[in-house]
Amino acid sequence: MSDSGYNYRVVRGFAFSALFWLVIGLVVGLWMAFEMFDPALNLTPWLTFGRLRVVHTNGLGLGFGLAAIFATSYYILQRLTRIPLLFPGLAQAHLYVFNAAIALGALSLFAGMNTTREYGELEWPLDIVVVIFWVMFAINVFGTLIKRKEKQMYISLWYIISMTVAIAILYIVNNLEVPINLFKSYTLYSGANDANVEWWYGHNVVGFIFTVPILAMFYYFMPKSTGLPIYSHRLSIVSFWALNFAYLWTGAHHLMLTPLPEWIQTVAMAFSIFLIAPSWGSVVNGYYTLQGNWDQMRTNYLTKFFIAGITFYGLQTLQGPLQGLRTLNAFFHYTDWVVGHVHMGTMGWVTMVISASFYYMIPRITNRELYSVKLANTHFWLILVGQFTWTITMWIAGIQQGAMWKATNPDGSLMYNFLDTVSSLYPYYKLRFGAGVIYFIGILVFAWNLIMTVRREPNQSEA
Amino acid sequence: MGITSKPVVFAVLAAVVILIGTTVTVFIPLFMPSTQPVSPYIKPYTAVEQEGRDIYMREGCNNCHTQTVRPLRTEVLRYGEYSKPEEFAYDRPFLWGSRRTGPDLNRVGGKYPDSWHYKHTAHPQSMFEKSNMPPYGWLAKNRLDTGYSFKKTSTLGYGYSESEVQQQIDQYRATVTSASYPSKESRDQITPPELQRELTEMDALIAYLQKLGRDVKKMEAKK
Numbered sequence: 001m002s003d004s005g006y007n008y009r010v011v012r013g014f015a016f017s018a019l020f021w022l023v024i025g026l027v028v029g030l031w032m033a034f035e036m037f038d039p040a041l042n043l044t045p046w047l048t049f050g051r052l053r054v055v056h057t058n059g060l061g062l063g064f065g066l067a068a069i070f071a072t073s074y075y076i077l078q079r080l081t082r083i084p085l086l087f088p089g090l091a092q093a094h095l096y097v098f099n100a101a102i103a104l105g106a107l108s109l110f111a112g113m114n115t116t117r118e119y120g121e122l123e124w125p126l127d128i129v130v131v132i133f134w135v136m137f138a139i140n141v142f143g144t145l146i147k148r149k150e151k152q153m154y155i156s157l158w159y160i161i162s163m164t165v166a167i168a169i170l171y172i173v174n175n176l177e178v179p180i181n182l183f184k185s186y187t188l189y190s191g192a193n194d195a196n197v198e199w200w201y202g203h204n205v206v207g208f209i210f211t212v213p214i215l216a217m218f219y220y221f222m223p224k225s226t227g228l229p230i231y232s233h234r235l236s237i238v239s240f241w242a243l244n245f246a247y248l249w250t251g252a253h254h255l256m257l258t259p260l261p262e263w264i265q266t267v268a269m270a271f272s273i274f275l276i277a278p279s280w281g282s283v284v285n286g287y288y289t290l291q292g293n294w295d296q297m298r299t300n301y302l303t304k305f306f307i308a309g310i311t312f313y314g315l316q317t318l319q320g321p322l323q324g325l326r327t328l329n330a331f332f333h334y335t336d337w338v339v340g341h342v343h344m345g346t347m348g349w350v351t352m353v354i355s356a357s358f359y360y361m362i363p364r365i366t367n368r369e370l371y372s373v374k375l376a377n378t379h380f381w382l383i384l385v386g387q388f389t390w391t392i393t394m395w396i397a398g399i400q401q402g403a404m405w406k407a408t409n410p411d412g413s414l415m416y417n418f419l420d421t422v423s424s425l426y427p428y429y430k431l432r433f434g435a436g437v438i439y440f441i442g443i444l445v446f447a448w449n450l451i452m453t454v455r456r457e458p459n460q461s462e463a
Numbered sequence: 464m465g466i467t468s469k470p471v472v473f474a475v476l477a478a479v480v481i482l483i484g485t486t487v488t489v490f491i492p493l494f495m496p497s498t499q500p501v502s503p504y505i506k507p508y509t510a511v512e513q514e515g516r517d518i519y520m521r522e523g524c525n526n527c528h529t530q531t532v533r534p535l536r537t538e539v540l541r542y543g544e545y546s547k548p549e550e551f552a553y554d555r556p557f558l559w560g561s562r563r564t565g566p567d568l569n570r571v572g573g574k575y576p577d578s579w580h581y582k583h584t585a586h587p588q589s590m591f592e593k594s595n596m597p598p599y600g601w602l603a604k605n606r607l608d609t610g611y612s613f614k615k616t617s618t619l620g621y622g623y624s625e626s627e628v629q630q631q632i633d634q635y636r637a638t639v640t641s642a643s644y645p646s647k648e649s650r651d652q653i654t655p656p657e658l659q660r661e662l663t664e665m666d667a668l669i670a671y672l673q674k675l676g677r678d679v680k681k682m683e684a685k686k
Binding site: 164335 | 467552556564591
């Protein structure tokens, strides 16, 4: 094969880093899920729910999510430019700096160094390290793109470019802060402005980490895995630019009915509805790609992951804008419904697509056969059932809690005190914990399958 | 499409597209005074309250408690008057939160005596058997570190001199350690003897909670 010059060492390093942080992040998640119905697990200050929640979100978003994105981006970049990474040493250093940053980040959050600004909780020294590792990544991306041998850049590369540009803007603007000492700083913004900046960041960092690069994977690995070209190139162009344009207007739908000026909320609401179009552009593109070949759902284990993944993306991008409507938001906001919404995206869409991308990529970069397709199927069904049970349970819990908050007696007084609205959810929290365990077992099967794959003998024919 | 063969032009164009919505909905409001109005009735936090706020942040209380009452009938019934933008002028960062596992706290100041907070924060289940709030009794075992209090309040632009900060700290210590402090009994129950004459992290946290939503009442009264 002509692969020999490609740098796959760093791809492999990031892929297994992703698996490591995934397992850690899920253990923390299960711990917290248990604390939700039994506070006895708040054993020490660093195991209290308030601290663990940020370890969970940062560990999975920054740790697992970014590592998987860097792994697949470095792979896609080399394949689609048809040259090796321009700076392999820098990429290797990127891997080490990244893992050091995530480990220090987890420790600092356990210790309570928390700026409290959602999905950007790391204190300022680590913010600087995060910027440094993104710059290291960007240098390789743009260097390799400029020197590329393939004239046209395929869709996946567009998404990798827009992610890199958007994250740079988002991360730097959001994390402008004044240090007090090495472990403490205050943001530059105050009150309503801080809320507005933070949710512009919070919404878009999710968009440009859990949507844009996952679409890069989808557009590359799905045609590769199925042997079918993307249905419509034009649709992907329109979707790409519309998504990048519209996403940035929508952050304030997280701040409905708060003291933020109403016009910002209303603009966010309108653009959220608009976002359905480009999101579904990719969903439709995915479904139509399979046109006439739906038998692959049975015959090709990877196709299942991609189609289930894009389906959850479609549901997610319908549910999100609807939740953003002021009237529906008044009911659902602050309840477990939103927690269910987020986890459909992360446990469904994101993990499904990353799983299939890894199953396609790891055997190829290590020149080995996948250890077990049967285990991959087991993994699929466990995470599907786990995720679905998880999210549906939380939606029902959210509806119940929203309704109990609003319920009034005939004389106009409140029907339930706050504690009743919490403790009546414990059965759901127990079910959610169980669903999380099923999902976690699925992820362990996934990790086991990939570890056993790389421990096999290399393929003879390639030697 | 010519730009798909020009990566740098493509990146610049993507940045421009991304910055349009950002500019209109985030950058421009930053320079509009109406986004974050101020009121003379809303006073900055004292040095002790600010230390309490930092402990609230350190423990991630915002992960379960919101601090914004929405203008909805049942919400106003449950928590009190809905939140006004002026209230948050000194909040760096904002702590509105995104999930209400516990109740909203924007109107909690003055709702209960300090003794209630000492008991509840240390042992939530002793007051509400079914509560899932973690117990925070260990905060009363930590001496409050005021080493950065002046730097903090001056960075945040509260305008206190160094001696004023020291005075605020001394004054609050005198209040909670005095023999006539109404919540003395419940404070002493959770505070180790060697710290009973000192300020603890628990004292600061409760000072902060008692500040929430108090100034706005004066602002509303003058309307």
